Every structure is written in C-alpha cells, then in structure tokens.
Amino acid sequence: MPARKVYLETFGCQMNELDSELVATQLRALGYEFVPAPESADVVLYNTCSVRDLAEQKVRSRLGEVKLRKKREPGLVVGVLGCMAERDGVDLIKRMPVVDVLCGPAELDKLPGLLDNAVRTNDARHTADSGADLRSANQVALQGAASRRSSTLAAAGDSLEMLDLSRAVSPEDHNGSAYVRITRGCNKFCTYCVVPHTRGAETHRPPDHIVEECRRLADAGVMEITLLGQTVNHYRYEHGAAVSVDGVLQPQKGRSFKGGHRRDPLAGDRTTTFADLLRRIHDEAPSIRRLRFVTSYPRDFGDDVLEVMRDSPRICRYLHVPAQTGSDRMLKAMNRGYSVGEYLEFIDRARSFLDEPEKERPLMIAGDIICGFSGETEEDHLQTAELLRRVRYKNCFIFKYSPRPGTTAFDRLPDDVAEADKRRRVNELLAIQHEISDDIARRQVGSELEVFVQGVSAREQKRQTGRSTGSRAAGNGHGVQLTVGGAGLDGADPPGAPVIAAESAPASGPVQMTGRTDGDLIVVFDCPQGRSPDSMIGTFVRTRITRANTLTLWGEIV
Ligand code: SAH
Ligand code: SF4
Ligand code: F3S
Numbered sequence: 001m002p003a004r005k006v007y008l009e010t011f012g013c014q015m016n017e018l019d020s021e022l023v024a025t026q027l028r029a030l031g032y033e034f035v036p037a038p039e040s041a042d043v044v045l046y047n048t049c050s051v052r053d054l055a056e057q058k059v060r061s062r063l064g065e066v067k068l069r070k071k072r073e074p075g076l077v078v079g080v081l082g083c084m085a086e087r088d089g090v091d092l093i094k095r096m097p098v099v100d101v102l103c104g105p106a107e108l109d110k111l112p113g114l115l116d117n118a119v120r121t122n123d124a125r126h127t128a129d130s131g132a133d134l135r136s137a138n139q140v141a142l143q144g145a146a147s148r149r150s151s152t153l154a155a156a157g158d159s160l161e162m163l164d165l166s167r168a169v170s171p172e173d174h175n176g177s178a179y180v181r182i183t184r185g186c187n188k189f190c191t192y193c194v195v196p197h198t199r200g201a202e203t204h205r206p207p208d209h210i211v212e213e214c215r216r217l218a219d220a221g222v223m224e225i226t227l228l229g230q231t232v233n234h235y236r237y238e239h240g241a242a243v244s245v246d247g248v249l250q251p252q253k254g255r256s257f258k259g260g261h262r263r264d265p266l267a268g269d270r271t272t273t274f275a276d277l278l279r280r281i282h283d284e285a286p287s288i289r290r291l292r293f294v295t296s297y298p299r300d301f302g303d304d305v306l307e308v309m310r311d312s313p314r315i316c317r318y319l320h321v322p323a324q325t326g327s328d329r330m331l332k333a334m335n336r337g338y339s340v341g342e343y344l345e346f347i348d349r350a351r352s353f354l355d356e357p358e359k360e361r362p363l364m365i366a367g368d369i370i371c372g373f374s375g376e377t378e379e380d381h382l383q384t385a386e387l388l389r390r391v392r393y394k395n396c397f398i399f400k401y402s403p404r405p406g407t408t409a410f411d412r413l414p415d416d417v418a419e420a421d422k423r424r425r426v427n428e429l430l431a432i433q434h435e436i437s438d439d440i441a442r443r444q445v446g447s448e449l450e451v452f453v454q455g456v457s458a459r460e461q462k463r464q465t466g467r468s469t470g471s472r473a474a475g476n477g478h479g480v481q482l483t484v485g486g487a488g489l490d491g492a493d494p495p496g497a498p499v500i501a502a503e504s505a506p507a508s509g510p511v512q513m514t515g516r517t518d519g520d521l522i523v524v525f526d527c528p529q530g531r532s533p534d535s536m537i538g539t540f541v542r543t544r545i546t547r548a549n550t551l552t553l554w555g556e557i558v
Helices: 014-029 053-072 083-088 090-095 105-127 144-148 150-165 195-199 207-219 274-284 303-311 328-333 340-354 378-391 408-412 419-442 458-465
Strands: 005-010 043-048 077-082 101-103 139-141 177-181 224-228 236-238 271-273 290-294 318-320 364-371 395-400 448-456 512-516 522-526 540-549 552-557
Touching: 005 014, 014 043, 014 077, 014 105, 014 150, 014 177, 014 224, 043 053, 043 083, 053 077, 053 083, 077 083, 077 105, 083 090, 083 105, 083 195, 090 101, 101 105, 105 139, 105 150, 105 195, 150 207, 177 207, 207 224, 207 274, 271 274, 274 290, 274 303, 303 340, 328 378, 340 378, 364 378, 364 419, 378 419, 395 419, 419 540, 448 458, 448 522, 448 552, 458 512, 522 540
Parallel strands: 005 043, 043 077, 077 101, 101 139, 177 224, 224 290, 318 364, 364 395, 522 552
Antiparallel strands: 236 271, 448 512, 448 540, 512 522, 540 552
C-alpha cells in the first residue's frame, strides 16, 4: 500500500494541540505521511473543539468544503476527532454523511485501527460495482456515558497513558517548547461548560511518568515546558492507591477538594501534591529553563504551590486563572465554587508571593471572562468590569456566553441576555482590558527581558506569504507554534490578542521575529544580521524594550 497522505487540522485548546501531536506521531510510525494542505491528502482529519458554537461552526464549514471533493473522490477518508466528535456523536454523521471516522478525545489510541478500516472500506466502495451500501460502515470510537465510570476509566486511562508515553521527543519533533499533560478530564461541572462531558472524569497521571517525560524532552533539547490540565493545580497523586496492570500504573480518579485550605492537607510521603510535582520537575529536569502550567482553578491554590513557584527560579511568574465573572450571583449560577472575595484574596496572595517587578520578574496574570451568561444584569456586568480593573490581567479572553447542548445551563437556564447586549458588554470589557494591557506593556519599556524565540512574527509571515495564519495544521511534525496562546482558542486570535500584522511591513529589511518573556508577554525584534531566523527559534535572547502597545513589546537584542 502506498503511503497515505494525511492532513490534520487542530482547533481549540492546548490539550487538543498536544493530542494532535500524539496522533501525528502514532500515524507517522505506521507509515502515514503528513501534508500541509487538505487538497493533496487522502485522509483529512479535524481535531475539534466544542467549547463554543463558533468553534463547531468552523468545523462544519470545513466539512462542507470537503464534501464537494468527496463526491469526485469517494476514496477520500474524512475524520472528526476530539471534543465535537464526543459531544455530537453519531448525530454528526447523520447530519454530515461526509464523515467516515469519529473519534472522541479519550479514544485517540484507537484512531489507527479506525483509519485503517475506513481506508479499506472506502477503497472497496471506490471499486465496488455491486452497489452495496458501504456507507453504514463508519468507524466510530466514543466514550459516551462510560467516560465517567471508574471501571472503564481505568482501562481507557491506561491506553491513553500509553499514547502520552509513546510521544516523540527527538529534536526534530519540537521547536524547543513542549506541552506535557498532567491531568485528564474535569470534575468541576461549571454549568455552561461542555468539557466534563467531552473529556470525561478527572484523572491524574503518575508523577514518575510525568517527570520522566519532562526529562526525555529536556534531553532532546526542549527548554520550555507547559504542563496541561483543565484544573491543573488540582493535581494530586496518592501512591499505593494505584493498581498496576502489566506493570503500568493506572491513572487515579480526581478527588473533590473542599477548598479554602492553604495547603494540601494530604501532603506527605504517600501523596504527590501539585507543589511536589512542580518541585520535582524543576529539580530533576534542570535544563528546562521555563516551566509553566495552564489552566489554574482559583480555588484549591495552596501557599505550598506559591512557595515552590517563588523558590524555583525556572518556574515562570505566570498564572492563567480565569474568574469567568465578577458577580457572586453569576458565579453561583455558573457553579464555580468560589466567591469574588475568595478570588481576589487569591490574586492578592499570589502577588504577595510572586510579584517582583524590581527584579524584572513581575507576576503576569491572564484570565477568561464569560459575558452575558443566563440572568446577567447590568449590575453583574459592572461588577465584572470592576473585577478587571482590580485584578489587572496581562490579557483576558472575553467570550460571549454560548449555550452548549448537554450542559446544565443549556437544559435549565434560559439564554436570556439579548445578543446586542452580549456584544456591547463584550466590547465594554474589551475596552477596559485593552487599556490595562496597554499600561502593563508600556511599563516594560526600558527593561531588559529574556525572550524565548518562537518564530517569525505575524507581520513577517504576511510579508513572506501574503496572508496571515489561521488555525493550525499539524502537518510537519514540528508542533506548529502559536503566535498567541491561551485556553479556549477558536483557531483565531482571541479578543485582546496583539495585532502585530496591522503594522505595515517594510518591503525589505531584517526579518522580524517573535518570542515570549517569562511572564508570557510577546516581544518582537529584528533577527540579527548573519543569523538565519530558523537558527534563532528555540533559543533565548536578551532584549531591551524600546516601545510597546497593548500586548506587543518591541525589543532590541542586547
Ligand atoms: N478549565 C478551564 C477552562 C476551559 S474552557 C477553566 O476552568 O478555567 C476555556 C474557556 O472557555 C473558559 O475559561 C470559559 O471562559 C470559556 N467557556 C467555556 N464554556 C463556554 C461557553 N459555553 N460559552 C462561552 N465561553 C465558554
Ligand atoms: Fe472544568 Fe474549566 Fe469547564 Fe469549569 S470551565 S467545567 S473547570 S473545564
Ligand atoms: Fe475540548 Fe479544549 Fe475545546 S477541552 S471543548 S478542545 S477547549
């Protein structure tokens, strides 16, 4: 069989990017070849997000495009992976029969088998003269309700654990930066959120596996690691509670924390807390120069974690800790489990431990806000505006509430804020956040900041290709780097993202590059003469900041 050409496009959060990377590794080992555009592929895969309707719309429009091609080329295999596959299930195939393969995020280890079957079925259909209905032979792997049952949880977790463990770590597989999963799923059930339904119950990976993965990445030249989990600071692993099957430790189910405690009360020899895990990675993989984690849950953040962050020079002074709203009433309706007062207490505590602007190590905090949730009044909205002013996020992703089928809010709470009000409120909050981000950026002018180089800037990409980049195709196995980070991306720059491309690019001159500081600020600078841009990627440079706007800093290499 000739090598199958695969196009894989990724939507959604960093968890999905990592999943795409793991899928690509797995398929490449089986002889599949990755191509950068769907036109030349015979297998087209979309790794999807379901967090807002907009994210799903994008995939629906991609499927619409591919439908025409499939009419001409019935051998083409189309697969929908990830959260939308899990949420929509077989209904998606009924509505969009162009889809051959459906694979939920907790079933990705089964993808090679599904694809192999789909390729054979489609080939058979291609050559069939019997007119037999092969359409019914779709390949489907979804967890459904089983994803929260502990027996299946252990088994599924085990095979998923193998997927993470088999990741490629050779230097050509990364640009000096990597994601490492520490927790799967989510148990929080915020009423608006689809993630606990698509990703299943929370489980924690064994700390030895995580540390070993970080060390292997470090040995292969990775210098920046971002730990991933939906409630990443909720990590806790109880040793001895795990069952070993064929020598492989089963992942542990998350336990509910009571909240309000300053330290994990179970810390000790038999438990690896989040603070312990951070310290272990920091100390046991010392060539990792930047360690950060997303996304933090505002409650359950003990002083133990902040102390480890303060005392570990290679852990970034960066927290992404969404509040979602500044109204206690809305927090309750969202089932977030904390009050505005508790949230602010945490922000102040984090700053008192970690904010050291005089040492050029300010603490940068990023957030997420949902605007126009069920029952949100003007008063609630003003309280959110007040929260933005009080917290002073470096950047904040501000989303309009999007009702998601399957969630409690969808079933029980009316989507009763008018679209025009949602839009106005988003714009008002964006304007406030814009001013704050602008002020934070301008305060960096004159300082010397270390930048981890990620690639050429958006302006440069536009100059070279004539267009700006959109969503990400994991085609070349280099884990295509994002210019803008943050949870819940819909494949485009989120609100509040820097508009680097808006600067008119000179027709010639040095190549403009981009990178990030320890606090996740974006810095653009000119590639030095005599250095190729490629050789700069994945290295650190010291820059003096000469000017700034909103989230973009301009630096000169010193
Ligand atoms: N686990 C992370 C967030 C994961 S989803 C956390 O709890 O912080 C990423 C972001 O998408 C959320 O923080 C929230 O702001 C947003 N989001 C989730 N569901 C949404 C919905 N139904 N409508 C609009 N925004 C939503
Ligand atoms: Fe979990 Fe975050 Fe979704 Fe809440 S918003 S249910 S914590 S993923
Ligand atoms: Fe799933 Fe991440 Fe989207 S968990 S719903 S891909 S934000």
